[in-house]
Amino acid sequence: MKRWIVAVLFIFLATPSLAVEPDEMLSDPVLEARARALSKEVRCVVCQNQDIDSSNAGVARDLRILVRERLVAGDTDQEVLDYLVVRYGDFVLFKPPLKPSTYLLWFGPGIVLLLAIFAGGRALARARNTANAVTLSPQDEADVNAYLASKEGDQ
Amino acid sequence: MRQLFALLPIVLALVLGGVFFWGLNPERNPNEIPSVLISKAAPEFRLSPVDGTGVPGLSTEDLETAGEITIVNVFASWCVPCRAEHAVLTRIEREQGVPLYGINYKDKPEDAARWLEDLGNPYTRIGSDLDGRAGIEWGISGVPETFIVSADGTVLHRTVGPIVGDTAVTNFNRALQAARDLESAS
Secondary structure (H helix, E strand, O other): OHHHHHHHHHHHHOOOOOOOOHHHOOOOHHHHHHHHHHHOOEEOOOOOOOEOOOOOOHHHHHHHHHHHHHHHOOOOHHHHHHHHHHHHOHHHEOOOOOOHHHHHHHHHHHHHHHHHHHHHHHHHHHHHHHHHHOOOOHHHHHHHHHHHHHHHHHO | OHHHHHHHHHHHHHHHHHHHHHHOOOOOOOOOOOOOOOOOEOOOOEEOEOOOOOOOOEEHHHHHOOOOOEEEEEEOOOOHHHHHHHHHHHHHHHHHOOOEEEEEEOOOHHHHHHHHHHHOOOOOEEEEEOOOHHHHHOOOOOOOEEEEEOOOOEEEEEEEOOOOOHHHHHHHHHHHHHHHHHHHHO
16 A cells, blocks of 8 residues: 555656756746746747757757846847747747738638538528428328328327 | 539649648658748857867858858767768869858867868868857757858858758759859849
8 A cells, every 4th residue: 555655656746857957047936937938939940849948959958048048138028039030930939920921820720610600501501491392282281180180080 | 603512622632632742742841940041131140260270260241241152051070960061061162162161069179170170171261159159140950051141141042951962962052053143143
């Protein structure tokens, strides 16, 4: 039992290994928190689907230090990101900015959804029309009612 | 409306076919990051010379006042592909007479000097980028990287990775020729 408790404790108390090394961290916890948050939005240009916060690549480390330097120098979060975009392009941002060349990226799914709703609505409307087209004529209706009435009379 | 719907499969096939044609092209490298520097002025940087090489350092002004097309190569003695690329760059510099400038990326000066002594030094200028800051200004993701810069200091081309092998060398020479054509046209 004791062994189990220890094992469970080990599993839940294990911390993820971090790429950010102690010598990079800022002593000001507020700035450090901002740096960590910003680093998660910046793509590592070497290991391209990782953010620089979790990457061990040399350039990622340089960029982490750079982000912290800019913050210490008094840059806003946006200014730091702009600084990186000037050098590495929108590619370094995980969240692409909203601008004419990315309208299709941002609004494309919505447009496709609207088209799907439109097409689906039309298909449903057509199905309903077809259903209406096979309703009984007044004569048939009367016959069916008469038959049902006779059946009820039997019981 | 119904006729339009009949065309839908053909349109879909054409669109998907186009996407596949583009996406499955063996020449396309999805890892290639588009450089923001192309057609822009070379970034601001100023690097001191590498001790022991005997050539001057490199800064933005050197590129702007070169008066001809230049090649800027980011290299390091610890970078193995750079060793292979070195021969190619030496040949291009010798045969085509294009000034070759180097950015020595995160390298110990004594290592770089020894490396160039062993292999020969094709560089007219070498800047020592000890902390990698100039590399960040150039937006590099690693070494080697090579840029072609126009006579007035505008970046015209970027090659990521070593210029080694027929395809890479052909592509680079083509870019160099395009840069020359552009230069003679203006």
